[in-house]
Amino acid sequence: MNLTLRIWRQQGPDTPGEMTVYQVSGISEDMSFLEMLDTLNEELILRGERPVAFDHDCREGICGACGMVINGQAHGPERTTTCQLHMRHFNDGDTIDVEPWRAGAFPVVRDLVVDRSALDRIIGSGGYITAPTGSAPEAHATAVPKEAADLAFEHAECIGCGACVAACPNGSAMLFTAAKVVHLNVLPQGAPERASRVRNMVGAMDAEGFGGCTNTGECATACPKGIPLTGIARLNREFLRS
Amino acid sequence: MPMASATRTNRVNRNPAPGRTPETPGPGRRPSKAAALWRSSVGKKAVMAVSGLVMLAYLVAHMLGNLKVFFGPDDLNGYAHWLRTIGEPVLHHGWFLWLARPVLLAAVVAHGVAAYQLSRRDLKARPQQYAHRRRQSTYATRTMRWGGVILGLFIVWHILDLTTLTVNPLAEEGHPYQNIVASFSTWYGGGIYCLAMLALGLHVRHGFWSAAQTLGVNNPRRDRALKLAANGLALLLTAGFLSVPVAVMAGLVR
Numbered sequence: 001m002n003l004t005l006r007i008w009r010q011q012g013p014d015t016p017g018e019m020t021v022y023q024v025s026g027i028s029e030d031m032s033f034l035e036m037l038d039t040l041n042e043e044l045i046l047r048g049e050r051p052v053a054f055d056h057d058c059r060e061g062i063c064g065a066c067g068m069v070i071n072g073q074a075h076g077p078e079r080t081t082t083c084q085l086h087m088r089h090f091n092d093g094d095t096i097d098v099e100p101w102r103a104g105a106f107p108v109v110r111d112l113v114v115d116r117s118a119l120d121r122i123i124g125s126g127g128y129i130t131a132p133t134g135s136a137p138e139a140h141a142t143a144v145p146k147e148a149a150d151l152a153f154e155h156a157e158c159i160g161c162g163a164c165v166a167a168c169p170n171g172s173a174m175l176f177t178a179a180k181v182v183h184l185n186v187l188p189q190g191a192p193e194r195a196s197r198v199r200n201m202v203g204a205m206d207a208e209g210f211g212g213c214t215n216t217g218e219c220a221t222a223c224p225k226g227i228p229l230t231g232i233a234r235l236n237r238e239f240l241r242s
Numbered sequence: 243m244p245m246a247s248a249t250r251t252n253r254v255n256r257n258p259a260p261g262r263t264p265e266t267p268g269p270g271r272r273p274s275k276a277a278a279l280w281r282s283s284v285g286k287k288a289v290m291a292v293s294g295l296v297m298l299a300y301l302v303a304h305m306l307g308n309l310k311v312f313f314g315p316d317d318l319n320g321y322a323h324w325l326r327t328i329g330e331p332v333l334h335h336g337w338f339l340w341l342a343r344p345v346l347l348a349a350v351v352a353h354g355v356a357a358y359q360l361s362r363r364d365l366k367a368r369p370q371q372y373a374h375r376r377r378q379s380t381y382a383t384r385t386m387r388w389g390g391v392i393l394g395l396f397i398v399w400h401i402l403d404l405t406t407l408t409v410n411p412l413a414e415e416g417h418p419y420q421n422i423v424a425s426f427s428t429w430y431g432g433g434i435y436c437l438a439m440l441a442l443g444l445h446v447r448h449g450f451w452s453a454a455q456t457l458g459v460n461n462p463r464r465d466r467a468l469k470l471a472a473n474g475l476a477l478l479l480t481a482g483f484l485s486v487p488v489a490v491m492a493g494l495v496r
Contacts, residue, residue, distance in 0.1 A: 008373070019373050072376030097374035104367045169378055171367035202284050211367030212283040212360045214386065215452040216379040229455075230462050237458020239284045 001027040001087060004095040005040065007052055010108050013115075017108065019097070029088035033076060034059060034066060036087055037098075053111040059083040061224065064159030067166070068112045069099040074163035074222040081161060081224045101162050103171035105208045116162050118208040119176060123160075125204035126197035127180040129189055148186045155183040157225040164219035164227075170211030175219035177205045178235035179227045185238050195242035202239050283360065284456075290356045291453035293349040298446065298475070300346060305482040311495055312485075315419040322418045354394060361387055382448040389441045396438035403431065426490035435487050443480030447472055 002025045010017025024040050031039070034056050041051035057065035061084040070076035076085045090096065098112065106114040144152075158179035165173050181198050184190030190197070213232055220229035279285030307325075310318040328338035378384070399409070403425050407413040410431070412424040425431035450472035454460045460468055489495040 006373075069372060069374070072372055072374040099372055099374065102368055102370050102372055104369050169368065170364035172364070202282055206281075206283050209367055211364035212287060213456075214364065214383070215448070215455050216383050218378055228462060230460055230465060233455045233458050233460035235458075236284055236288070236456050239282070240288055240458055 001025075001029060001090070001092045003027055003036070003090065003093070005098060006095065007098045007111070008100055009052070009111055010100075012110060013107055017111075019099075027087055029086065031087045032059065032083055033070065033085040033087065034083050053109075053113045055113050056083060062159060064161035067101060067161045067163055069097075069101065069166055071097050074101070074166040075161075075224055079222075079224060079226070081159075084224075101166035103162075103165045103210070105171065105173070105210050106162065106165065114162075116160070118210070119160050119162060119165075119173065121208060122173065122177055122201055122204045123180060126193070126200040127184065129184065130193060142188050144187060148188075151186045152183050155179045155186075155227060155231055158183070158223075158227055159225060161224065163222045163224060165210065167218040167222035168211065168213075169216060169218065170214055172213050172219070173205050173208070173210040174213040174232050174235065175223060175227055175229070177201050178231040181238055182231050182234050194238065198235065198238040199242050202235075283363065286356045286360055287456045289352050290360070291456040293353040293356075294449050294453050296349040297346065297353065298450065300342075301442075301446075301479055302475075305479055308486050309482060311419065311422060312489065315417075318419040318422075319417065350394070350397065354390070357387070357390055380448070382444040385441070385444055386448055389445045392441045393438060393445060396434065396441075399434060400438075422486065423490055423496055426487040432487040432491050436484060439480050439483045442483070443476040446479055447476035450475055 002023070005022045005024060006019045007022060008017055009020045022040055022044075024036065024043070027036050027039065034054070037052060037054060044051045054068060055065045057063045059066070061081040064081070066082045067075060068082055070082070070085070075082050077089055078085050100106075100108050100112045101114045101116075103114075105118040106116055109115050155178070158176060160176065162176070164175035165171055168174075181201055184197060185194045215229075215232075217229050220227060280289065307321060310321045326336045326339060333341075402408040403410050404413075404418070404421055407415060407421060410421060410425050413421040426435065451460075451468050454464075454468045486495070
């Protein structure tokens with residue numbers, strides 16, 4: 001496959017950036033999107049140019065490190081992470097636009113790398129259980145209703161990649177915060193800090209400058225882990241009752 | 243179930259009055275709590291949801307009242323007169339309307355102020371747009387902000403047109419049926435009204451379901467039903483309101 005790439009290049013946080021055009025050839029349709037960028041970077045290095053910076057780690061779709069907006073869609077046209085997006089979803093001769101996550105709370109570090117520590121600070125404000133748990137407890141010591149366990153697990157799937165923020169027209173982190181709050185608040189272990197957790201995490205989310213939710217549903221459409229939009233309703237309920 | 247519900251019950255007992263919205267502060271609630279709610283983005287959305295539902299309930303009653311136009315001048319004018327007698331003799335003539343107006347005004351103002359502040363926050367949260375723009379979400383969702391502004395301006399026009407009669411030169415006080423016909427007989431009177439009602443339908447379509455989402459009433463089982471209810475409500479309201487100017491312009495009501 002031969003492709004034309006228009007990639008956002010930005011030297012550093014305080015320098016202006018622009019979309020830059022590159023041609024890549026000999027791309028296999030079995031390559032992942034990141035392997036395609038690796039191919040481009042090898043050529044750039046051979047030409048003595050600065051390679052395109054992007055975040056990545058496990059490349060198995062489970063760590064949440066990678067992420068870029070491809071043709072205006074977070075993680076591209078398929079519901080998966082960028083590392084698990086394969087080039088077979090594109091056609092020979094396509095022009096592909098690649099941009100970093102855009103949000104005021106996610107400043108660009110370089111090229112496609114953004115600083116997502118705002119999400120870590122939301123977690124730090126309440127996304128945990130304060131009591132030291134020691135070694136793994138006996139599984140039957142605390143009974144968890146099946147429904148609560150399923151709900152917690154569904155929301156615990158969030159890998160914190162930030163696609164929800166990138167996809168949201170308001171740059172809102174509501175789906176992320178909902179996933180983290182619901183995951184703990186529906187479990188008996190999380191119940192003692194239920195009220196303070198949701199208050200503190202929503203407070204931290206607002207303080208980071210994320211936008212509010214206008215229920216467009218773009219976040220849940222982009223989420224590679226399928227966190228449901230109704231999770232946001234549950235977050236709102238938890239917040240209002242606190 | 244035992245452990246989970248036990249722990250949860252304990253927590254609820256320690257924090258009485260859960261789930262209150264800022265518009266209904268409980269007795270003994272410190273004012274700082276309401277302020278904290280207003281300051282948070284989620285709390286402000288709850289204010290929007292509650293004020294929106296207040297306006298929506300009013301609109302349903304308003305639309306049903308409007309349909310009396312099809313039963314002739316006596317029916318509608320009689321209804322308009324009856325509205326002023328509600329609560330008598332406890333309330334004086336017309337007091338019920340004057341009690342309802344501040345509530346509606348408060349709802350409009352709270353809705354508008356919250357929308358303005360939330361929109362500013364939302365625009366600031368995405369300082370740089372994507373170079374590759376993609377059409378996002380439904381038409382109703384995308385037009386919420388400007389649709390809301392249009393509806394706000396329409397409310398002003400509508401009051402000047404049919405309440406104070408300022409912009410309705412042929413109108414006479416105390417004859418609502420004749421005033422409605424006079425307003426909708428002009429191209430601008432009918433046109434403005436029809437456009438606003440289409441905007442209203444779109445606004446309610448996204449707004450009703452959003453309110454359910456914001457107030458935490460939505461869940462995966464109810465999602466479909468709530469969306470259907472939002473569409474149904476939007477359609478009924480728009481059709482009901484539109485039927486009057488359309489009937490006037492078609493000469494069915496004169």
